[in-house]
Amino acid sequence: MTNVVITGTGLFTPENTIDNDALVASFNAWVDAENARHAEAIAAGERESLAHSSSDFIVKASGIHSRHVLDAKGILDPERMRPRLRERSNDEPSIQGEMGATAARQALAHAGVDAADIDLVIVGCSNLERPYPAVAVELQALLGAGGYAFDMNVACSSATFAIETAANAIRAGNATRALVVSPEICSAHLNFRDRDSHFIFGDACTAIVLERDDLATSQARFEILGTRLVTRFSNAIRNNAGFLNRVTDSDPQALDKLFVQEGRRVFKEVCPLVAALISDHLASLDHSGDDLARMWLHQANRHMNDLIGRRVLGRDPSEQEAPVILDRYANTSSAGSIIAFHLHRDDLAAGDLGVICSFGAGYSAGSVVVKRV
Numbered sequence: 001m002t003n004v005v006i007t008g009t010g011l012f013t014p015e016n017t018i019d020n021d022a023l024v025a026s027f028n029a030w031v032d033a034e035n036a037r038h039a040e041a042i043a044a045g046e047r048e049s050l051a052h053s054s055s056d057f058i059v060k061a062s063g064i065h066s067r068h069v070l071d072a073k074g075i076l077d078p079e080r081m082r083p084r085l086r087e088r089s090n091d092e093p094s095i096q097g098e099m100g101a102t103a104a105r106q107a108l109a110h111a112g113v114d115a116a117d118i119d120l121v122i123v124g125c126s127n128l129e130r131p132y133p134a135v136a137v138e139l140q141a142l143l144g145a146g147g148y149a150f151d152m153n154v155a156c157s158s159a160t161f162a163i164e165t166a167a168n169a170i171r172a173g174n175a176t177r178a179l180v181v182s183p184e185i186c187s188a189h190l191n192f193r194d195r196d197s198h199f200i201f202g203d204a205c206t207a208i209v210l211e212r213d214d215l216a217t218s219q220a221r222f223e224i225l226g227t228r229l230v231t232r233f234s235n236a237i238r239n240n241a242g243f244l245n246r247v248t249d250s251d252p253q254a255l256d257k258l259f260v261q262e263g264r265r266v267f268k269e270v271c272p273l274v275a276a277l278i279s280d281h282l283a284s285l286d287h288s289g290d291d292l293a294r295m296w297l298h299q300a301n302r303h304m305n306d307l308i309g310r311r312v313l314g315r316d317p318s319e320q321e322a323p324v325i326l327d328r329y330a331n332t333s334s335a336g337s338i339i340a341f342h343l344h345r346d347d348l349a350a351g352d353l354g355v356i357c358s359f360g361a362g363y364s365a366g367s368v369v370v371k372r373v
């Protein structure tokens with residue numbers, strides 16, 4: 001069978017950061033104004049007063065300290081509490097096209113591959129800025145890549161599902177070199193007025209170059225030993241924004257048109273599913289947790305990763321074995337596990353084994369087992 005290798009990765013990190021204290025200060029200012037606006041109704045028992053958020057809670061519950069966002073000013077303005085992004089004309093690169101091109105150029109340079117030699121571009125992410133033309137096709141043009149391109153969405157698992165799709169296209173002979181790009185603008189679909197979730201997400205974009213092994217020239221390669229994907233329907237993470245909102249006459253500003261989740265339920269249901277996915281996948285490749293040098297896990301919650309690491313390894317994973325980037329990036333959806341891979345893989349030795357694993361809405365989870373060549 002044709003071997004497929006990962007030969008390069010790239011990362012676009014927005015310059016603006018928001019730490020927990022700044023986010024909480026803006027949220028609490030909005031809460032105070034809201035409670036003052038409704039003081040009479042609250043006093044009459046007709047309305048519940050809103051509670052403050054807290055940085056201590058955020059760190060304890062999630063491990064998140066800070067996040068990068070495309071626009072901080074709009075998010076932190078208690079009168080707005082959503083990013084302000086400039087609308088692009090049809091003649092300008094789209095926002096996701098631009099983020100994607102930055103990350104992709106880095107990944108291509110890292111792999112030592114010319115954009116013209118790429119013959120498959122997949123943009124996989126949770127939220128696409130338009131239905132068509134595909135952002136991937138625009139990115140293909142921006143980069144000067146050849147072949148074909150398409151978008152796909154499997155929420156937080158978009159990158160791992162796209163890696164499997166790209167690897168299969170290469171194995172089947174339909175492509176020789178592929179780019180998987182995940183431009184995540186999570187801040188645009190986050191309800192910054194929801195105490196339970198306002199701290200969860202950040203923005204970033206990752207890119208990965210995959211090649212047929214016999215064509216690759218990069219010294220730093222990771223052979224894909226196998227991929228395994230799983231989905232199980234759940235409403236515990238949901239977003240009802242969509243093109244039918246206009247014709248169903250539903251309120252486009254309604255809160256269900258943004259990210260909504262039952263965090264505790266997600267935690268309880270997803271951790272065992274993911275631990276079993278990784279363990280079964282390793283077993284199918286005649287390996288076990290003991291053979292893993294590294295786990296590049298989805299970056300949603302510190303405790304989730306600790307629990308999954310414990311179940312797979314049979315002991316607490318060290319910082320080195322399961323690197324954490326969510327402390328400074330928060331949850332960047334499908335980009336999270338790829339950011340961890342991008343930042344924490346160069347120290348591995350030839351023959352070392354690792355797993356890239358995503359999990360999220362759907363539910364969906366993806367495991368990609370790789371070996372440093």
Ligand code: CO8
Binds near residue numbers: 057195201359
């Ligand atoms: N400040 C202070 N107190 C708070 C706050 C806050 N901000 N928020 C909640 N509390 C309170 C609650 O009211 C509750 O109080 P009480 O006990 O009196 O009822 C108490 O703190 C505990 O609340 P929770 O039970 O909700 O807290 P948890 O310990 O469960 O932590 C988490 C909440 C962090 C959300 C946690 O449950 C979690 O991380 N769960 C898993 C989440 C997850 O992984 N989700 C995946 C989503 S990502 C995905 O699939 C991609 C979607 C597409 C991206 C779209 C971009 C927007």
